[in-house]
Amino acid sequence: MTVRIVLVSVLVWGCNKSHNVVKPQVKPLMEAVYASGFVVSDQEYQVYSQADGTLAEVLVREGEAVKKGDAILKIKSIASSARYHQALETYQQALRNKIPVLSELTAFVQSAQSKMQLDSVNLVRFSNLLKANATTRVEFDRAELQYKNSRNDFEAAKSRLTKAQTDLETNAKNAYNQLQIAEEESGNYTVRSDIDGVVLKIMKEQGELLRRSEAVAVIGKPAAFYLKLTIDELDVQRVKVGQPALIKIDALSDKIVKGKITKVYPLVDTRQQSLRVDVAFEENLSELISGMATEVNIMVQQKETALVIPKQLLLPGDSLWILQDNKKQKIKIIRGIETLDEVEITSGITQESILIN
Known part of the structure; x- marks a missing residue:
């Protein structure tokens, strides 16, 4: 059942003690939805x-x-410091690997180049000897094959050196990038x-x-506040953006402040069976502090002249006992707006009806 507070004054009902009867009253009546929550600073957020x-x-x-x-x-991150030292070691190892690997491959290239040059000279010599009929065709072909093989070996050695240079540079660059990231994360955030x-x-x-x-x-924000409220899920369909609200803040004694609904959230909290609603203040209050507890009546309906009776007189099935022709009779009525203590009767009785309590 929805619980509501009433921020309007309660009328004292006239009562005939000898007959224990009550007469309806014509008075203003407001139907409201109860909400509770806290004062929140504008744009308030938690730092993580x-x-x-x-x-x-x-x-x-x-x-x-x-x-x-x-x-x-500032936060000192132990884990990030460890990652930084690991990244530093990886980068230094990548730099150390470059020198011996490149030195070895460069030596292979130089050796292959020297052999190719030697075989080239030897091929020219055998070519001249073949022209002078001083050697056989077989010997020339052997020298030519030797040169081609050494040339291929030289090209392969150069290709391996180029690839190794590229791979080592890439590895070193990646390691450096990881070091930079780890350096930013290390020490103090x-x-x-x-x-x-x-x-x-x-x-x-x-x-x-x-x-x-x-x-x-x-x-x-330093001087801007709103209300973060919750309402019962049974009242969800009755609450709309723009509805006025009467606000009572516990820390401000009996002062009543006006506000207006600015947002109704679309998700019900299944654990508490409630819905969040935000309310803006219509006046500036210098006394506000974030976190103050508050109770609010969201005004759903209001009538200036309603035929009102105490809610305790209602019987099951929307009926009442009345005194008519000096006899106790049970009649059906139609209810209108209602509060925690009072209810409007729109049909079934008049202001002159005598109700039996």
Whole structure:
């Protein structure tokens, strides 16, 4: 059953004690949906840890104004430091590997080039000897084949050297990029504000262990507030954007403040069977602090002249006992708007009817 509070005054009902009767009253009546929640700073959000580690330094105080991008705190990440040292070792190893590998392949190229040059000279010599009939065709062909083989060996050695240079450069570049990333992540993470606002709360102390995505601070706008409320899921269809609201904030005594619904969220919380509603204030209140508890009547319907009776007189099946012709009679009625204590009767009785309590 929906519970509602009534922020309008309650009329004292006239009553004939000897006959224990009540007469209906014509009066203003407001039907409202009850909501409860908290005052929230505009754009209020929680700041989360970006890594596992320890809170190295808190750079601001609660209540201090900050600009977008200002440093809030620093987190020392142990795991990130370890990744940095691993990345550094990998990069250094990639650099160390270049020298011996390239030196060896360069030597192969130089050796293959020398052999090719020697075989080239030898081929020219056998060509001249063949022209002078001083050697056989077989010997010339052997010298020519030797030159072709050494030339192919030289080209293959150059290709291996070029490929090795490319691979080693790529490996070293990748290792360097990983080192740069690890260097940025290592040591201290600096957590910054996403908005111009005020630090509302620091949730951790210096030296405390932190987990990634753990809330560490709350930041919001300094002088702009709204209400974050919940209503019963049974009232979802009755609440609309733009409806007026009467607000009672526990910390502000009996003061009643006007507001208006600005957002009705489309998802019901299945655990609490409730729906979130946001309400904006229609006046500025200097006394507001984020987190203050509040109760609200969202005005669904209101009539200036309603025929009203105490709700306790209603019988099951929307009926009433009345006194008619000095006899007790049971009649059917039609209800209109209602509050926790009162109900409008739109048909079945008049202002002159005598109701038996």
